[in-house]
Amino acid sequence: MDEEDLETLGEKLYSRIHLEHRETAGKLTGMLLELPGPVLSQMLQDEAMLTAAVEKALRALQLAREPSRISRKDEDDVSVSSDSLGEQLFELVDVYNTGHSQKITGMLLEQHKEAVLNLLSDPKLLEEQVNLALGTLKERNEETDVSDSSDADDPDKLGEKLFSLVEELVPLRANDVTGMLLEMDPASVQQLLSDHAMLEVAVQKAQAALEAGH
Template sequence: MMDNEEDHLESLGEKLHDLILHKHADMAPKLTGMLLELPGAVIGQMLQDEELLTKALDRALAVLQPDDSKLPSKADDADSVSSDSLGEQLYDLIELYNTGQTQKITGMLLEQKKEAVLKLLSDPTLLEEKVQTALKTLQDSGKVQQETDVSDSSDRDEAEAIGETLFGLVQDIEPVHCADITGMLLEMDSETLQQIMSDRVMLEVAVQRAKSALEGALSPPQPRKD
């Protein structure tokens, strides 16, 4: 299996090298090596799409031969590079990975110090590692959010089911005030609710107490006798 993957990668590399040789003969080996760091699917697209390949080569060249206006010269300090400039270059490189999360991943990686971001721009292997880590983080957080939503939905469904079941039981005992009494009983903790729903005697006692409390609240105050 590994041999097949290596053969496939070697085949891609040969095809890529032949295409790059016509454009940048003097730097073909270096550029080919850099582009081979990208996922196989992306390399396959570049072999079919000359425009995509040209863009990828331009970005790789920008890394190898940084524009003085974008990256600092040896005499400059990393702080002299604007965050916007770094963000644009990083975005362009990350976009090649076709993750569908380029904007978010770029934002995550830009939270690092400028020196670390500059290193990512010049080290394709490190960049790929950071991109994959960031993508996994985003995917995991998406799963957690999805699980939370499902859990909340399940809790609501369970509460509604208990309410409906309890209403039916209370209606058999006290049809007149069943809605109000059900509402009062639903304020109990879930464990107590389960007990009274499974024990008819406990349920009747709870209903009578709730009814008495309800009637007391509804009855007009009696005049005091001196």
């Protein structure tokens, strides 16, 4: 998106936001303009989406303005629990509409509490970290480029799919057999899901091993 388009979008957004948030309209518009162009165009057509985005940006601004709410004296206090930090961080990360807010928040929360507090009070630093985390996530997705990468990342879903197939073959031992097959790496499990003959062989082996163990 070139500068001119961005400027036009910015003016339209500003005039819409200014109606309700005169004092902070400039800042809020600036924050929203960091979102991708297509998202901004959609916002201008979708009142509810715009309102939601403005509310998120407002909360982010309030948090940035009020680091006193998570003041240093509370540093060792339980009041700045990881949960509340996580919630505040999620709100801020979600403003960027990356589609991976949950994962990125989790990644950022792996840092020391002090570093997380800095992110809450420094929007620029947060933006850098979100972009870095997004880059890492994209790299991970490319590495695990299996037929359905979202399932490959989610052992529960893999387990459910595998169980339903195993249950058709060995209804009485489905739990045990599925448990054994899930000890394989996710890529191999994916293969079993897409190759029925291979799955049958694996199930027979697992069943034999179970019987031998009893």
